[in-house]
Amino acid sequence: MNREWLEKDFYKDLGVSSGASQDEIKKAYRKLARDLHPDKNPGDSKAEERFKAVSEANAVLSDPEKRKEYDEARKLFAGGGFGRGGFPPGGGFSGGEFNLGDIFGAGAGGAGGADGGLGDLLGGLFNRGGTRASSRPRRGSDVETETTLGFREAAQGVTVPLRMTSPAACTTCHGSGAKPGTSPRVCPHCNGTGVVSRNQGAFGFSEPCEDCRGTGSIIDDPCVDCRGSGIQNRTRTITVRIPPGVRDGQRIRLAGQGEAGLRGAPPGDLYVTVHVSQDKVFGRNGDDLTLVLPVSYAELVLGTTVSVPTLDGRVGVKVPPGTADGRTLRVRGRGVPKRDGGAGDLLVTVKVAVPQKLDDDATEALRRYAEAEKTSGFDPRAGWAGA
Structure with a gap:
């Protein structure tokens, strides 16, 4: 920070x-x-x-940890800071800038940050056994972003470019914070520990080293582009491979693609939340694809074979004679790809399409059929509602 x-x-x-x-x-x-x-x-x-x-x-x-440190730092410095052991501007590296993350522990590290922090510092202040501040580099914070995919892209998998603006390693000093051709040196005052101890009467006190600002190292010639932090805000485009079968709202973790760590420390991770748009034909139930197939009454009664779409072409679906309206037919292995290499099923629900208008010949034929249906003894409401 x-x-x-x-x-x-x-x-x-x-x-x-x-x-x-x-x-x-x-x-x-x-x-x-x-x-x-x-x-x-x-x-x-x-x-x-x-x-x-x-x-x-x-x-x-x-980041809960960074937020806590940010809140504590604002309260602390709003109230006058560290007093005698405070941090006047102008020391350390140039520009009067210092890194609060080095004082408060994982300030630049987010999850998985290095040991040490405000609790450790105050613990050492009164010799309560707190650990010394560590000069070990802090891991970068995790970053979140979002992307929206088409239904079929999400089902089959796709590679998408993501344009992001976030802290990343300085391209000039490659994250070291030092001017190219130079390197940070171990602080001679604290021997790289980041803290110094002093005695006052019966008490022993530990406080951040004023020479290195608690980092354990000194940069004599800071990088002019990042002013010694090793980090810059950059807009970058990364290519992300979305695996087949991703669901709406699912988060995908990309290791090492998050915020850059301080002075060359490991970067955080990138989490991509995927939103999936609806499809005009397909629906989804787990790993199964669903669709509604319009059919005629005659096709249900007499039976037929209908060509239906899948994610990778078309397939013939057999509708047996006498199939009831609303019945679901299963085509195995033609659904959403699974991680183990298999695939879900395609669930085809038949639905009668009723013609809005018939010509004279079709109307007359339908009337003759209706009479023949009655003569055969078929009653669609037999046993219905107490009939």
Whole structure:
């Protein structure tokens, strides 16, 4: 977390209260991301800047650990900061910028962040056995995005490009934070631990090293593009392979495609939520495809074979003589592909299509059939409603 983050109101950027639930934050971000996405607002620089601000706010507030650290940091620094052991600007690397994530533990790490944090720091402050702050790089945060697929694309699998704006490793210093041709060096004041100890009377105190800002390393020549953080906001396009059979609302994890870690640390993961649009012909029940097949009354009575569509061509479906309207016929293995290499079934429900208008010959033939039907003794309402 950069110092300038303290001057930003991420809750205001997303239009939610500071007490908003994770679901409220997620819904607010999704709506804003859809409305402000660069693809939807080509050439609109204001929308692009707003989109970046919303993405940055979501990256912090959607991660419970980072959100907690952000809230604590705002309260802490709003109340005067660390006092004597505080962090005046201008030390460490240039520009007066320091990394709060290095003070508060997993601030830049999200899930799977390194050991150490505010609790450990305060624990060490009063010698309560807390662990020392670690200079181990922090893993990047996980990132979420969405995509919408056609029904058949989702069923069969597809490769789609995703355009994203999110923190990524600086392309100039490759995430190290140091000017190309140079490297960070171990802080000589704390020997790379990130904390220093001092005694005051009967008490021992541990506090972040002022020379390295608690990181354990010093960058003498910071990268001019990322100002020593090793991270830049970049718009990038990645290719995502959506496996066959994905369902509406399903989340797909792409390891290592999330937010870049601080100073070359491992990146987080990318989670893609898939939305599936409806199809005019097919429906879905688990791994089975469903469709409604229009047939005539004569085809149900006499029987027939009808060609119906599948995901990969057409197949003939036999309708036995005397089939009842609404009956479902099963075609095995022609449904949605499964992960094990098999496939679900195709469920075909027959439905009589009633003609709205008949010519004279067809009308006369139907009347003769109706009379013959009565003569044969067939009664469609026999035994119905007490008849």
